[in-house]
Amino acid sequence: MSEKFDVIVVGAGASGNAAAYTLAKAGLKVLQLERGETPGAKNVQGAILYADALERIIPDFREEAPLERHIIEQRMWVMDERSYVGSHFRSDDFNKPPYNRYTIIRARFDKWFSDKVKEAGALVICETTVKELLRDDKGKVVGVEVDRADGRIYADLVILADGVNSTLARKAGFRPELDPKHVALAVKEIHFLPADVIESRFNIKDDEGVVIEMMGKITHGMMGTGFLYTNSDSISVGVGCLLSDFMTQKITPYQLLEQLKAHPSVAPMLEGGEMKEYAAHLIPEGGYHAIPQIYGEGWMIVGDSGMFVNAVHREGSNLAMTTGRIAAETAIELSREGKAMSAANLARYRARLDDSFVIKDLKKYKDLPDLPDLLDSNKQFLTTYPELLNRSARAMLTVDGEDKRSKQKDIYRGFRAERSLFGLIGDAYKLWRAFR
């Protein structure tokens, strides 16, 4: 097999599709290879789509993409075993089109995106795993080998969009092994319910949607969060924690999710739904310092494979799409200038990312991945504080003849009993440093 393409894109997730679409649209000869049966086939999970990143790739996506609901309300819950203290932000401003955030179901969305890639003119081959990068005698990447007969195929440039596990990048030595402290393991389920039931439960109408972020005792002191989103006629619910925490805590992600679903504040929202699919997936959370070398002789890395996830804001797909797009734009530019896909020329990709929100945001939170270490010896953030917070709220709201000032004193004493004054101040400082 000696056919040659301009670019081979490995993977048909958000980042690979963004890259392949942008490249094909510009007239480059693109081959996209995907291991799964179809793009997103295995993935019925819900997720949040950030419009901006997609809009820069497909400006009129709102007219045709399978979007579930636009988000008008964000809830943040700090939980103990039986209660939560929460803040809700809901605004009618979120009802003004064009909307900014949507819930999506990945299977439908990925299929739509992939169809757009094909329409743009890329050749998309599924059920085909790339086993190896092919290199010439100088070490330049010149193509890939797949797990099929006559499986060698060549290109000027190979874009690795193969996700968090990227065996290819590891095998090629572009990236070290994943550090369990820098990846979260998330589990998700989707529960089907009639649209009108969802709308009345969440006080929404038409295609309005709600997101709930949860933290506190639900993760048993492990570094992680829970989440719940409303889709058109289903609810996505899940929880994710650092892999290293799961390893030491000896609790399975499945148990954690079961407990979350049974929480008295969560269970009524899911009641009567039929669980459709359970899936587990890794999320790279190493942040800025974990970003590997992302370009070289004849290759670039985009999306999760390059660790581009903003764990604090739960953003992944937008970084994936943006890195995919910028990598593609770099290649298009080089191709128009008649320049080689060499490391020296592809360095423009990194420079552009440095200028974009992708690197700027990741830099802002660059020390956050050390938070687990910090919290490891400071479990109070995830257990004691949520509990104290809930206890305080309960105390203040229980009318039982005790005066409010005494209650406040009790609450303060409660905090002091669990943590010294220095401890409290120190904790606040540590958190501020990490998020600064």
Add this chain to the structure above:
Amino acid sequence: MHSVVCIKQVPDSAQIRVHPVTNTIMRQGVPAIINPYDLFALEEALRLKDRHGGRVTVITMGPPQAEAALRKALSFGADEIILVTDKAFAGADTLATSFALASAIRKIHESHPVTMVFTGKQTIDGDTAQVGPGIAKRLDLQLLTYVSRVAEVDEAGGTITVERRAEGGVQVLRTALPCLVTMLEGSNEMRRGSLPDQLRAARHELTRWDRVAAGIEDVTRIGLKGSPTVVNKVFTPSPRAEKAEMVTVDSGRAADLAVELIARIGGRFPVVEAELARRAG
């Protein structure tokens, strides 16, 4: 050697769920697949091509989405695919389906003479096993059903030898070509197409035939008009009342428990008890 393989795109029945609230089938996310039996038919045709050379044409009658099933067939190594699609075919039962497919195959035969037609034994959604025989009858082909393997084809002599699974054993049957074979499940394993086959399948210009292209003039023979089947009633069978029971030995001897259970079963099914007594002598 030119084989025509008939395939049908069906919902993956293993993944269909009934909505707990509305009791309707949830098609959401249920992938469409090639009817599993038809893959055995296709693989058997590809094996004939490996041995004798020639050509494999894959045909389906269905909606535009059935294109995906055909492209898949191409990626396994088929040479040509034809989508027979027309609003006029909608609502076809097995009679109208086999009429339309027979017409299309006759049309294929005009440009590339057909040696064999393959179908699956049955589909997993309609389950009638009528379409294969229906086509054979209309095209006046020899018919071999429940075939587990094509043992030999003698092109010069114009004969075919197959193995057919039957009650009590395997029949070895020989007949004259051209013929139609309906394939059993589990008879072979679909190959993994090569990378060049994947590329070819993705690029291939699909041939679409409407009613006229498929050589059909009489619209009363196709679609709903050509379908005398009347669905009288559709119902979900009620679950069986009797359930299996799990017994565990908490205390005492397992043998005692077994004796007690046999007595209980015997009480409910005297025939079983009588038979057991007879065997015990």
